[in-house]
Amino acid sequence: MRGAVAADHYVASVAGKSMLEQGGNAVDAAVAASFTLAVVRPESCGIGGGGFMVIHLPDDPTHGYVHTAINYRETAYVDGDYFERTGKSSTIGGAAVAVPGTVSGLLYALEHYGTLDRATVLAPAMDAAKNGFHPDENYRQASDGLIARFNKNPEMKTKFPLMWNHFLQSGNTPDMVQRGDLITNDSMLRAFELIAEKGREGFTKGELGIAIVNAIQNAGGEMTLGDLEGYEVLEYEPLEREINGHTFYTMPPPSSGGVTMLETLMILEALNYDFDNHAINNGESSHQLIEALKHAFADRSNYLADPEFIDLPIDDLLDISVIEERAQMITSQVHDPKYYGTPNLIPNDHGTSHISVIDPWGGAVACTETVNLEFGSLVGVNDFGFVLNNEMDDFTTQRGKPNAFGLIQSDRNLPSPGKRPLSSMSPTIVVDENGEVFAISGASGGPRIITGTMHSLLNAMAGKSAWESMNAPRFHHQWLPNTLFVEPELMGIMTERSGQGNWNTIQQTNRAGNVQIIIRDPDGKGWQSASDRRKGGQPAGID
Ligand code: GLY
Numbered sequence: 001m002r003g004a005v006a007a008d009h010y011v012a013s014v015a016g017k018s019m020l021e022q023g024g025n026a027v028d029a030a031v032a033a034s035f036t037l038a039v040v041r042p043e044s045c046g047i048g049g050g051g052f053m054v055i056h057l058p059d060d061p062t063h064g065y066v067h068t069a070i071n072y073r074e075t076a077y078v079d080g081d082y083f084e085r086t087g088k089s090s091t092i093g094g095a096a097v098a099v100p101g102t103v104s105g106l107l108y109a110l111e112h113y114g115t116l117d118r119a120t121v122l123a124p125a126m127d128a129a130k131n132g133f134h135p136d137e138n139y140r141q142a143s144d145g146l147i148a149r150f151n152k153n154p155e156m157k158t159k160f161p162l163m164w165n166h167f168l169q170s171g172n173t174p175d176m177v178q179r180g181d182l183i184t185n186d187s188m189l190r191a192f193e194l195i196a197e198k199g200r201e202g203f204t205k206g207e208l209g210i211a212i213v214n215a216i217q218n219a220g221g222e223m224t225l226g227d228l229e230g231y232e233v234l235e236y237e238p239l240e241r242e243i244n245g246h247t248f249y250t251m252p253p254p255s256s257g258g259v260t261m262l263e264t265l266m267i268l269e270a271l272n273y274d275f276d277n278h279a280i281n282n283g284e285s286s287h288q289l290i291e292a293l294k295h296a297f298a299d300r301s302n303y304l305a306d307p308e309f310i311d312l313p314i315d316d317l318l319d320i321s322v323i324e325e326r327a328q329m330i331t332s333q334v335h336d337p338k339y340y341g342t343p344n345l346i347p348n349d350h351g352t353s354h355i356s357v358i359d360p361w362g363g364a365v366a367c368t369e370t371v372n373l374e375f376g377s378l379v380g381v382n383d384f385g386f387v388l389n390n391e392m393d394d395f396t397t398q399r400g401k402p403n404a405f406g407l408i409q410s411d412r413n414l415p416s417p418g419k420r421p422l423s424s425m426s427p428t429i430v431v432d433e434n435g436e437v438f439a440i441s442g443a444s445g446g447p448r449i450i451t452g453t454m455h456s457l458l459n460a461m462a463g464k465s466a467w468e469s470m471n472a473p474r475f476h477h478q479w480l481p482n483t484l485f486v487e488p489e490l491m492g493i494m495t496e497r498s499g500q501g502n503w504n505t506i507q508q509t510n511r512a513g514n515v516q517i518i519i520r521d522p523d524g525k526g527w528q529s530a531s532d533r534r535k536g537g538q539p540a541g542i543d
Helices: 010-021 026-040 082-086 102-113 118-131 137-152 155-159 161-167 173-179 186-198 206-218 225-229 257-270 283-303 320-328 448-461 466-471 488-501
Strands: 003-006 050-060 064-072 234-236 239-243 246-250 352-358 364-370 428-431 437-444 483-486 505-508 514-520 527-531 540-542
Touching (some): 003 026, 003 527, 010 026, 010 118, 010 352, 026 102, 026 186, 026 352, 026 364, 050 102, 050 246, 050 428, 137 173, 206 225, 246 257, 257 283, 257 428, 257 448, 283 488, 352 514, 352 527, 428 448, 437 448, 448 466, 448 514, 466 527, 483 488, 488 505
Parallel strands (some): 483 505
Antiparallel strands (some): 050 064, 050 364, 239 246, 246 428, 352 364, 428 437, 514 527
């Protein structure tokens, strides 16, 4: 393959591929795939959410050399005490919604680094909205829990009518999945028409902007048109570190993904980890990996937040002497939970989506987007067919208490107007010793994004194919709760080892992240791609 797009829904992969076929570059493909995901993966991402995009175009015919990271994470408009003071929910309803950034971010990427026009990149999304898509197993799983919740709390059916009547099909979604019915979305088509015609202002102003703000205010939030219009896209240098002879380009804060993954991998390198023979059925290396994750997630919790508001000690955290000190703390034992923190619970969430793209010029894009939990805040912009995020829950909204992912975060991550909540999204591009793109990866799944992305890249560096790198079973540890989450295939061996070595508390999980990965063929001539079987995605490529 000369180019490939790996999204977590096949219709979105094909949308990106069609841009490559029209001569577009990786950015055009990522933007088209992302707008299409807004239609076919409304449970995961969409124009009501936000995201990050890492771009590495070594030799683009239009732009030459491009190396950048785009931050279109949602922003707060309230202060740090807001949720404690008002008692409002940070996961459901209008107050949970942070100012969305996806439309501004995608159009910014397109205008600065893409080559095609708005109408072209929006065409596949408009087609999907008009002609419909078949809900899949991931959609059914996301809907099942919500249908039960709506049935238990019938007032939710009138409070969130777009969710109940449209996205949950008044409780019929599981039947629809079995029958293979189509879900069309003419209302969202209208939103895309406004964006195609007016650009960013089609979303932040006029009838669509007013509809968004009204939806939020009617559901108990206080966002204004000024907040929506004032949203700014930011651009950073990607975070860069050498690991095992490879250069990792990944997302800096306000994503914690890059720092946490790099810290884990650097601790492994300091322990002389055998990267070439990485295998998680090796007891010693698994132990090292789990302990390194605990250190990195502890630092995530204690130190990371939005760098526009707080000075972050990233250079210290990734300083080799600090890393070596941490590596030396890893013994053959696991430590008392108090050594790391307090236990709590996390949901198995997939309110996020990742796209990996490679184009025929070797240009790479890693793009992860989110509405946070599945279907976000449940607040629908009814006349325009989409739901709004609940990204406020990624802030520290109740001091000392875990968020929906079980993450306890510091006061550094308290909300403040214009501030972006700490994220786990880890879009990453890995370049080899010759400076050529070797792999593009990223994932969905809350904090499991970090471990899922990292497992896939450890596998890739050990010489596994894209399919094997995605498919291999994974585990996840995030320091708190002090529990090792293990995919079913590893339960037997991990439980046995845990019993032998007084290891970790173990809990089975069906999905430790959902990865989309592209890897250079070993002969260097083409690309292999894989979308995660766990979420039902499928990649698409051009020959
Ligand atoms: N909302 C998931 C994340 O950004 O980590």
